[in-house]
Amino acid sequence: MIQIDDKLYDRVHFDNAALRLAGEVGLTTGTRYAVCFPETADWLAFFFAIRAAGASVMPIHPATPYPAARRLAETAGCHRLFYHSLAAEQLNDAPPVKGEGELLQMSSGTTGAPKCVARTWSSIDREIDTYVATFREPSDMTPVVACPTTHSYGLICGLLVALKRGQVPVVVNTANPKFVLKALRGVERPLLYSSPAILHTLARLLPSGESLHAVMTSGTLLPSAWFGEIRAKTRHMFQQYGCSEAGCIAINPDVSAPEDMGYVLPHHRLQAGSNAETADEIIIHTPSAPIHTRDLGYVRPDGMLVFISRLDDTINVSGLNVYPKDVEDVVMAKPGVSDAVAFRLADRFAGERVGLLFSADRQISAEEIRAWCTGNLASHQVPMEVIQVGTVPRQANGKISRREIAGLHAEGRLAPEPVA
Incomplete structure (x- = not known):
């Protein structure tokens, strides 16, 4: 059974819907379907039907405009x-x-052009089996999925893992955080999957x-200021790390620092550095090719995977590496600052410099920042250019694309915004 907002749907509902859809639509093995439905229950019925037919599916977020949805479907090679609507477009x-x-x-595109990633149903089943066997802390909790079920985080880790455990997941609309809070108060021992x-x-x-x-965080490294606020208001805090190509890679069952991603799931073989000084690219070795x-x-030494930075986000100032999170954490520790993102600026003398975009509850001058x-960073870490905006732009999954922000800056589209 699955609860969507305030309505409960049993397995019979989805089984009947799958049979009806298979008959009406003519689902066939080997066909790639792109699906963008406004209602979660309709999308999930289609998902279960397509999977049962042995076909492939590309979930598209319901808020996606038609032209963008068509481009995504064509990029993925969908038929x-x-x-x-049930009226399919060939x-x-x-x-x-x-x-x-x-x-x-589609990959998030935070480090380049988005690309289509295809994962077989058997590889996803393997991920779910390992996830359930390894991550046992939530066995007596009720998963509350407050993130899109068109994304693998909400679909696989939130929904399908819950069904594998025999639990009844609760899927809630994330448009209104107060509604999410109300839903949590009506659930016994809720585990919130969200951004x-x-x-x-x-x-x-x-x-x-x-x-x-209990909460589960994933998708992007929490700023230290945010982590402190969330951890102080949470009894159990979990974190998972993964990528589109491999699914969930590691899970932390008791988060004490935002950079501690978790312990690697046993079905993965991972390569990385052995300490902070020898930190290296995280590579997942698979039978076909390394990721x-x-x-x-x-x-x-205790097996915890520790995240340092995105390689593509690292800013090289006169040969010295600047990790954006180090700058962002310092800026967000300043009273009044609510969010911040450091990004790369081209510089003819140093090669690269640090740029900073931030939001705050009052007007703060660039000189003050x-x-x-x-007073808190090395000279090469100090932002050369500082811009205050009303809201720092984030993607739908909560991630920041520093590449996009740097592009907006280069185009002159990042103008300071006064605080109302």
Whole structure:
């Protein structure tokens, strides 16, 4: 059974829906379907039907406009697109794809152009089996999925893992954090799967003396200031690390520092540095080919995978590496600052310099920010250019694309915004 907002759907509902859809639509093995439905229950019925048919599916977030949805479907090589309707649009006449059905996803594009990633249903089953066997702390908790089920985090780790455990997951709309908080209060021992941005908002909304039972964070490294606020308002805090190509790679069952990603799941073979000084790219070795994550990290002697930075986000100032999180944590420790992102600026003398975009609850001058940084950072880490905005732009999954922000800056589209 699955609860979606306030309505409960049993297995019979989805089984009947799958049979009806298979008959009406004519689902066939080897066909790639792109699906963009506004209602979660309709999307999930389609998902279960496509998987049962041994076909492949690309989930598309329901808020995606039609032209963008069509481009995604075509990029993934989908044969048919279902956009808010059972009337399918034929995209190509290519023959069915041989082999096992797959879950098709677009990578986030934080380090380059998004690309289609295909994972077989058997590889996903293996991930779920290992996830459930290894991560046992939530066995008596109720998963509350407050993130898109069109994304692998909400779909696989939130929904399918819960069903594998025999639990009844609760899927809630994330548009209104107060609604999420209300839903959590109506669930016994809830485990909230959500984005760092939503978790931070909920922590700030909670009245004094009230706490969240358990939360799972994933997708991006929590700023230290956010981590402190969330951890103080949470009894159990979990964190997982993964990538589109490999799924969940590591899980931390008791988070005490935001950079501690977790212990590597046993079905993965991982390569990284052995300590902070020898930190290296995190590489996942698979039978077919190694997966280069472009993340810099190392594995402690106790087995904990520690994240340092995205390799593509590292800023090289006159040969000295600057990790954006080090700058962001210092800036966000300044009273009044609510969010910050450090990004790369080209510099003809140093090669690269640090740029900073931040938001705050009051107007703060660039000089004040730089003075704060000068007292807390090395000279090469201090931002050369500082811009205050109303809201730091984040992607739908809560991630920051420093590449996109740097591009906006280069185009002159990052203008200072006064605080209302």
